[in-house]
Amino acid sequence: MNIKDIARLSGVGIATVSRVINNSGVVSDATRAKVMAVVREHNYIPNGNASNLKKTRSNTIALMVKGIANPFFADMIKEVERQVNLRGCPLLIQHVEDGVDEINAALQLVKEKNLYGVIFMGGTYDHSEEKFKQLPIPFVLTTITTTKDVDPAVFSSVIIDDMQESYKAVSYLISLGHRNICFLARFPLVQHTTGNRRLMGYIKALEDHGIEYDASLVEDCEYSPSSGFTATKRLLNKKKDITAVFAASDTIAIGAAKALLSLGLSIPNDISIIGFDGIEMAEYYHPSLDTISQPGVDMAKASVEILFDLISGQSENKHVVFESVLVKRGSCKKINKQA
Amino acid sequence: MNIKDIARLSGVGIATVSRVINNSGVVSDATRAKVMAVVREHNYIPNGNASNLKKTRSNTIALMVKGIANPFFADMIKEVERQVNLRGCPLLIQHVEDGVDEINAALQLVKEKNLYGVIFMGGTYDHSEEKFKQLPIPFVLTTITTTKDVDPAVFSSVIIDDMQESYKAVSYLISLGHRNICFLARFPLVQHTTGNRRLMGYIKALEDHGIEYDASLVEDCEYSPSSGFTATKRLLNKKKDITAVFAASDTIAIGAAKALLSLGLSIPNDISIIGFDGIEMAEYYHPSLDTISQPGVDMAKASVEILFDLISGQSENKHVVFESVLVKRGSCKKINKQA
DNA sequence: TTGTAAGCGTTATCAG
DNA sequence: CTGATAACGCTTACAA
Numbered sequence: 250m251n252i253k254d255i256a257r258l259s260g261v262g263i264a265t266v267s268r269v270i271n272n273s274g275v276v277s278d279a280t281r282a283k284v285m286a287v288v289r290e291h292n293y294i295p296n297g298n299a300s301n302l303k304k305t306r307s308n309t310i311a312l313m314v315k316g317i318a319n320p321f322f323a324d325m326i327k328e329v330e331r332q333v334n335l336r337g338c339p340l341l342i343q344h345v346e347d348g349v350d351e352i353n354a355a356l357q358l359v360k361e362k363n364l365y366g367v368i369f370m371g372g373t374y375d376h377s378e379e380k381f382k383q384l385p386i387p388f389v390l391t392t393i394t395t396t397k398d399v400d401p402a403v404f405s406s407v408i409i410d411d412m413q414e415s416y417k418a419v420s421y422l423i424s425l426g427h428r429n430i431c432f433l434a435r436f437p438l439v440q441h442t443t444g445n446r447r448l449m450g451y452i453k454a455l456e457d458h459g460i461e462y463d464a465s466l467v468e469d470c471e472y473s474p475s476s477g478f479t480a481t482k483r484l485l486n487k488k489k490d491i492t493a494v495f496a497a498s499d500t501i502a503i504g505a506a507k508a509l510l511s512l513g514l515s516i517p518n519d520i521s522i523i524g525f526d527g528i529e530m531a532e533y534y535h536p537s538l539d540t541i542s543q544p545g546v547d548m549a550k551a552s553v554e555i556l557f558d559l560i561s562g563q564s565e566n567k568h569v570v571f572e573s574v575l576v577k578r579g580s581c582k583k584i585n586k587q588a
Numbered sequence: 589m590n591i592k593d594i595a596r597l598s599g600v601g602i603a604t605v606s607r608v609i610n611n612s613g614v615v616s617d618a619t620r621a622k623v624m625a626v627v628r629e630h631n632y633i634p635n636g637n638a639s640n641l642k643k644t645r646s647n648t649i650a651l652m653v654k655g656i657a658n659p660f661f662a663d664m665i666k667e668v669e670r671q672v673n674l675r676g677c678p679l680l681i682q683h684v685e686d687g688v689d690e691i692n693a694a695l696q697l698v699k700e701k702n703l704y705g706v707i708f709m710g711g712t713y714d715h716s717e718e719k720f721k722q723l724p725i726p727f728v729l730t731t732i733t734t735t736k737d738v739d740p741a742v743f744s745s746v747i748i749d750d751m752q753e754s755y756k757a758v759s760y761l762i763s764l765g766h767r768n769i770c771f772l773a774r775f776p777l778v779q780h781t782t783g784n785r786r787l788m789g790y791i792k793a794l795e796d797h798g799i800e801y802d803a804s805l806v807e808d809c810e811y812s813p814s815s816g817f818t819a820t821k822r823l824l825n826k827k828k829d830i831t832a833v834f835a836a837s838d839t840i841a842i843g844a845a846k847a848l849l850s851l852g853l854s855i856p857n858d859i860s861i862i863g864f865d866g867i868e869m870a871e872y873y874h875p876s877l878d879t880i881s882q883p884g885v886d887m888a889k890a891s892v893e894i895l896f897d898l899i900s901g902q903s904e905n906k907h908v909v910f911e912s913v914l915v916k917r918g919s920c921k922k923i924n925k926q927a
Numbered sequence: 928t929t930g931t932a933a934g935c936g937t938t939a940t941c942a943g
Numbered sequence: 944c945t946g947a948t949a950a951c952g953c954t955t956a957c958a959a
Contacts, residue, residue, distance in 0.1 A: 251951090251952055251953085252953060253952080256930095261929075261930085262930040263930085263953080263954095264929070264931080264932095264954080264955075265928085265929060265930075267954060268929090268954095271954085273954090273955095274928090274929095274955090275928065275929095276928075276929085277928060277929090280928080294696055294700055295700070295952080295953075296641065296699070296700065296702070296953070297637075297700035297701055298636075298637045298638075298640040298646070298700075298701065298702060298951085298952080298953090299637075299641050299935090299951070299952035299953040299954090300952080300954070301637040301935095301953090302637040302935050302936065302951090302952085302954095303934080303935050303952080303954045303955080304935085304953085304954065305935080307637070318659075318662035318663060318665075318666060320657075320659055320662075323656065323657035323662075324657060326656060326657075326683070327656065327657060327683065330683050340683075341680065342681040342682070342683065343681070344665070344666065344669050344679075344681065360633035360635070361634070361635070361636035361637075362637065363635070363637060473868065474869060474871075474872035475868060475872070478872060503869065503872050503873075504872050506872075506874065507872040507873075507874055510874040511874070529812065529813050529814060530813060530842065532813075532814075533813035533814070533817060533843055533845075533846040534842075534873065535845065535846055535849040535850070535873070535874060537846075590935095590936055590937085591937065591938095592936080595946095601945060601946035601947070602936090602937085602938095602946080602947090603938080603939080603940095603945070603946055603947080603948095604944090604946075606937070606938060606939085607938095607944095607945090610938085612938090612939095613939095613944090613945095614944060614945095615944070616944060616945090619944080619945080634936080634937075635935085635936050636937095637935085638935070638936035638937035639936075639937050639938070640951095641936080641937070641951050641952065641953085642936080642937045642938040642950080642951050643937085643938065643939095644951085
């Protein structure tokens with residue numbers, strides 16, 4: 250069943266069929282009805298490869314996700330899909346393997362599929378301006394941005410200020426009297442990652458409050474409960490006087506909490522803990538965990554809006570910074586005795 | 589940059605370029621090297637739409653996921669992708685909106701993209717044999733199957749025996765002395781869902797042990813902590829003598845546990861709880877939650893293997909049933925006093 | 928308002 | 944071993 254068959258069966262030319270199914274050009278109501286009847290009767294679906302080949306640009310939007318298993322991304326992905334579909338476009342979800350360059354992967358996909366636009370979710374910050382310029386179609390970076398030496402005019406982004414939000418979390422702990430605050434994140438010494446930005450906020454907060462930065466309080470850790478668990482155990486072995494834990498994600502925080510609780514420590518009486526992201530699981534943990542909650546769904550929505558504005562040429566590249574909120578659920582407490 | 593340019597630049601015909609980039613036919617080593625040099629120099633990537641149009645079948649595999657936010661699926665998706673890529677094929681991840689018929693969505697995609705094969709993950713069981721037969725390419729149902737009136741020769745599946753595994757969980761609770769066991773699942777009265785299968789196992793276990801089935805102990809619940817939380821609160825309001833909770837997923841179990849703990853109840857001293865799936869979060873919950881753990885990654889791997897066997901025509905439709913394991917972490921306990 | 932026909936960038940069939 | 948050339952199914956001038 251192809252466009253030719255439909256044309257023959259409905260007694261019109263193929264151009265007319267094309268006009269009907271694409272709602273383009275002008276077609277008389279009678280003809281349209283006739284064609285649609287045949288289309289429906291035979292359950293005709295146009296061949297996307299043929300139409301994407303002919304059109305220089307398909308209508309497909311790609312979402313490049315680095316860390317598809319990240320629960321924080323789960324709802325964001327759903328919202329991106331919803332918003333893209335709402336605009337009549339199919340969404341191609343592409344998982345980017347850890348360690349793979351997401352821009353390269355997108356570059357490949359663009360050539361391969363004639364993409365309409367791309368959204369990047371998760372990943373690193375260290376792409377060159379040159380690399381971005383290679384991308385011939387509109388794109389938005391969500392949850393990531395770049396180092397400052399890239400001209401903001403060549404890309405769009407939807408982010409939170411990781412450094413400032415991290416600063417917020419640590420300042421909160423300090424305001425509660427904590428001085429020995431450890432930090433858990435994906436190896437933060439690697440530049441240009443979210444973990445690194447959050448580390449900068451951590452360090453700045455300490456410095457601004459006259460607390461000396463102690464690198465041995467920072468532990469390398471994957472974004473998962475199991476990794477948070479083992480990292481916390483390692484930390485407790487070498488440092489006995491920790492009074493608070495700041496985890497770069499809620500998933501890490503959950504693992505850290507488990508490490509503390511299973512040692513018989515009480516949260517927040519013996520030790521305070523705060524995470525980052527605002528995933529549902531952190532709220533339903535027992536005790537409920539404090540966190541820096543990002544407005545993930547709003548960010549997803551904004552990303553799609555910006556992308557489509559770019560596509561329609563209605564606007565230039567844009568950079569939106571969302572506010573996160575410090576959610577206090579009781580897992581952080583004023584310190585009573587100084588270690 | 590297209591195949592013509594590459595042909596011109598390397599001084600050969602386009603057919604030869606095609607042979608080189610597809611590793612098909614015979615090309616002299618010298619010619620191959622010459623062409624590859626040009627390809628690499630210009631960073632040439634073939635237009636997938638054109639080749640998929642020409643080939644009657646693309647090499648794309650689609651993964652139709654119902655419930656992409658389900659943490660149990662997260663690792664499975666990653667494994668499916670890994671296995672598919674290992675075989676040199678791109679994977680198209682397609683999220684299927686709740687309420688949308690996944691077979692119809694696949695049918696559309698097949699026509700649109702000339703798919704090579706499809707894997708269905710999550711969803712319902714109530715598809716007719718007729719519907720399946722409409723799918724003109726190999727496919728595998730993962731974590732779902734059909735009702736018995738569909739000829740097993742028309743589809744493949746990779747599942748666990750939900751009813752039996754549920755039976756296992758409930759029998760375990762009964763063996764610990766529990767009689768008032770409640771069950772939380774996505775509205776189980778709807779036929780042909782995973783929730784319903786697990787309900788059947790629950791009922792059968794009760795009956796086999798001479799316990800009368802009490803429908804008011806079954807509560808409707810989405811597969812999320814928040815829903816598990818509110819469902820449990822509802823339940824505790826109407827039933828005071830519950831001694832154990834069986835949740836149809838770990839996400840529900842976590843919400844249920846939070847409801848109990850925040851009421852000051854102790855797990856497992858006051859009430860026992862067991863979930864289903866085996867997600868990481870359940871292990872790192874405090875207390876760690878017992879569960880029926882499914883071998884998700886193995887199931888994902890098996891699904892891809894079966895799919896490619898079907899594609900290569902090496903085998904007929906196959907049905908694999910994996911065993912789940914009852915993981916005891918201490919959230920279920922022998923009952924001391926009968927209510 | 929509608930139909931004809933020229934490609935889009937490949938692959939595959941043939942001759943050479 | 945290699946090179947023309949005819950499709951694949953569609954969109955879009957352009958002509959009618």
